Amino acid sequence: MPSALDAALAQLLDLRAKVEKTTMREKFANDGKRFDRFQVRLDDMLLDYSKNRIDDAVMSALIELAKASGVAERRDAMLSGEAINITEKRAVLHTALRNRSDRAILVEGKDVMPDVREVLSRMKEFVGQVRGGDIVGSAGHKFTDVVNIGIGGSDLGPYMATLALSPFSGGGPRMHYVSNVDGAHIADTLRTLDPRKTLFIVASKTFTTSETMTNAMTARDWIGSALGEAAVPAHFCAVSTALDRVTEFGIGLDRVFGFWDWVGGRYSVWGAIGLPVAIAVGFENFEAMLSGAHEMDRHFAEAPLEANMPVILGLLGIWYRNIYGFPTHAVLPYDQRLARFPAYLQQLDMESNGKSVTLSGEGVTHATGPIVWGEPGTNGQHAFYQLIHQGTDVIPADFLVAAVPHEQLSDHHAKLVANCLAQTEALMKGKTLEEATAELEASRMAPEEIEALAPHKVFPGNRPTNTILYKSLDPKTLGRLIALYEHKVFVQGVIWQINSFDQWGVELGKQLASALLPAVKGEAKPAKAQDASTKGLVAAFHALRA
Numbered sequence: 001m002p003s004a005l006d007a008a009l010a011q012l013l014d015l016r017a018k019v020e021k022t023t024m025r026e027k028f029a030n031d032g033k034r035f036d037r038f039q040v041r042l043d044d045m046l047l048d049y050s051k052n053r054i055d056d057a058v059m060s061a062l063i064e065l066a067k068a069s070g071v072a073e074r075r076d077a078m079l080s081g082e083a084i085n086i087t088e089k090r091a092v093l094h095t096a097l098r099n100r101s102d103r104a105i106l107v108e109g110k111d112v113m114p115d116v117r118e119v120l121s122r123m124k125e126f127v128g129q130v131r132g133g134d135i136v137g138s139a140g141h142k143f144t145d146v147v148n149i150g151i152g153g154s155d156l157g158p159y160m161a162t163l164a165l166s167p168f169s170g171g172g173p174r175m176h177y178v179s180n181v182d183g184a185h186i187a188d189t190l191r192t193l194d195p196r197k198t199l200f201i202v203a204s205k206t207f208t209t210s211e212t213m214t215n216a217m218t219a220r221d222w223i224g225s226a227l228g229e230a231a232v233p234a235h236f237c238a239v240s241t242a243l244d245r246v247t248e249f250g251i252g253l254d255r256v257f258g259f260w261d262w263v264g265g266r267y268s269v270w271g272a273i274g275l276p277v278a279i280a281v282g283f284e285n286f287e288a289m290l291s292g293a294h295e296m297d298r299h300f301a302e303a304p305l306e307a308n309m310p311v312i313l314g315l316l317g318i319w320y321r322n323i324y325g326f327p328t329h330a331v332l333p334y335d336q337r338l339a340r341f342p343a344y345l346q347q348l349d350m351e352s353n354g355k356s357v358t359l360s361g362e363g364v365t366h367a368t369g370p371i372v373w374g375e376p377g378t379n380g381q382h383a384f385y386q387l388i389h390q391g392t393d394v395i396p397a398d399f400l401v402a403a404v405p406h407e408q409l410s411d412h413h414a415k416l417v418a419n420c421l422a423q424t425e426a427l428m429k430g431k432t433l434e435e436a437t438a439e440l441e442a443s444r445m446a447p448e449e450i451e452a453l454a455p456h457k458v459f460p461g462n463r464p465t466n467t468i469l470y471k472s473l474d475p476k477t478l479g480r481l482i483a484l485y486e487h488k489v490f491v492q493g494v495i496w497q498i499n500s501f502d503q504w505g506v507e508l509g510k511q512l513a514s515a516l517l518p519a520v521k522g523e524a525k526p527a528k529a530q531d532a533s534t535k536g537l538v539a540a541f542h543a544l545r546a
C-alpha cells in the first residue's frame, strides 16, 4: 500500500527545490524572527531547530505528512496498550513503567499498573537496603561494588544513565557494567574487585542471551571459588521476564525483579532493568528520571503536532533521510557525562528503524533508519568534525548542552558552551571563497599563494543542526531526553510504516554463531554447506593456535 510519504514525495521534493533557493544564512538575514518561530520549549528544555533547511511551507507540509501517516492515531494506540508490535503480537508499553499518574493502562483488559508499582516498590526496598548496608555479602560485608551483567538493552540504558547521573551517587556503591562475551571484559572488571564486597545483577529479558549467561557463569564461579558455593545466593540478584530460568540459575525469587514482554529490551531502562541506576543514584533520583520521561510522554500525547518536540525531530529526520537522501545522523552531546548517549541511541534508533519491510510485509519503497553515531563535543571537534564541515556528505546533527554544569571549575563551562554554539553557527554559515580570500589578504601572503590556499579554507555551510539546551543534566532532564528520542524514533517508524519494536535482524548472526561454535572449539568439522571463506578462517584460526 503506498504510504502517505509516497503520496507526498513530489510535493516535498518541490518544496526542497524552493527552500534551496536561499541558504540558511540568507534565511536568518531575511527573518529576524526565525529563532522564535522554529523552536519548542518544555519547561526548562529548549529545542532550537531554526538552523535547518526549512521554512514555514516545509514545516506545514511535514506536519501534514505526520497527520496523513496517522502519527497521532498510532501514538494513541501505543499509549493505550494496543498490540502494535504485530510480529511479536505484543503491546508496546514502556510508557507504563514511568506512568506517574493514576491512569489505568490495560493490556488485554487487565490494568498493568498494579504490577508495575509492585516491582518499583520492591526495587525501592532493595535499593535502600543495598545502599544502606542492610543487605550484605555472605561474610557480612557491605557491598562497595555492583556489577551489572547484561548486553544490548540490558546494558546500554543503565550504563548510559549511571554515567549521566554520576553526580547524584551520594556515596552509593561503585557501578560496573560487563556486556561483551570477550573474556577481557569480565576479567578486567573482576581484577579490581573484592568478591566479599561485590554484588552481581544478572540482567536479561530472556535469560537466554549467550553473552550474559556466559558472563554470569564466570561471575558465579568467581564468587564460588573465592567464598564457597554457599555464598553464591547472597551475591546475586537478577532482572528478567523469565522467572523460571532465573530460578534454574540459582537465584532466589526474592532476588528477582521482573518485567513484561510488552517492554522491549531497548526501552526497558524505566523498570527493573534500571535497578543498577537506582542503586547508583538512589531510588528518589531514579523516580525523578521516570517523572521526567512521563512529562515528555504527556507532551508527546498532548501537544499539537506543530509544537511537539518528538514529532518535530522525527519529521526533520524524515526530511533529510527521504527528501535529501542524507545517510547518517550525528548526536553530539556537549556533556561529557552523556558520553554513552550516542551508543545508547544507536540501539534505540538503529534496532528500531533499521528495517526494509513494511507492517504488511512488503518491501519499503524509500529509505528508513539512518546510521546514528556521535561522540561528545568538544572531543569530536578535534577528530571527525572536519568531515562534517567540509566533507562531501551532509550530516544533520543534534547538539546537546546544559546551561548549568555540576562542576564549578573556572571557565570550563563557558568554553564548552561557546564551542557548542559556535559549531552550529559555523555549520550553518560556512565561509565563502570571498571571505576566505579576504581573511588571507589580511596576512602578508603573496597573491598567488592566497589564490592557491583559499579554496581549501571555504566552508560550504548550510549544514543542518538542532540544538537541545537544558538547564542541567539531572535525573528529570535525562528522563525527558531519553523519552524525547524514543518518541522521535516512534514517529519515524509510523511514517515509514515499519514495526519499530521487533529486531529479527539480530537473529541470523546468533544462529550461525551457535552452529559454528563446535568447529571453533575444535569439537567438530565445519559443516559442508559452509562457504570457503568461513571454512578457511576457521582453519586459519586453528593453525594460528597450533
Ligand SMILES: O=P(O)(O)OC[C@H]1O[C@H](O)[C@H](O)[C@@H](O)[C@@H]1O
Pocket (backbone or CB within 6 Å): 151, 152, 153, 154, 203, 204, 205, 206, 207, 208, 209, 212, 265, 266, 351, 503, 506
Ligand atoms: O535482555 P536480553 O534478553 O538478554 O537481550 C539483550 C539484547 O539482545 C538481543 O539480541 C536484542 O538484539 C536486544 O534488543 C536485546 O536488548
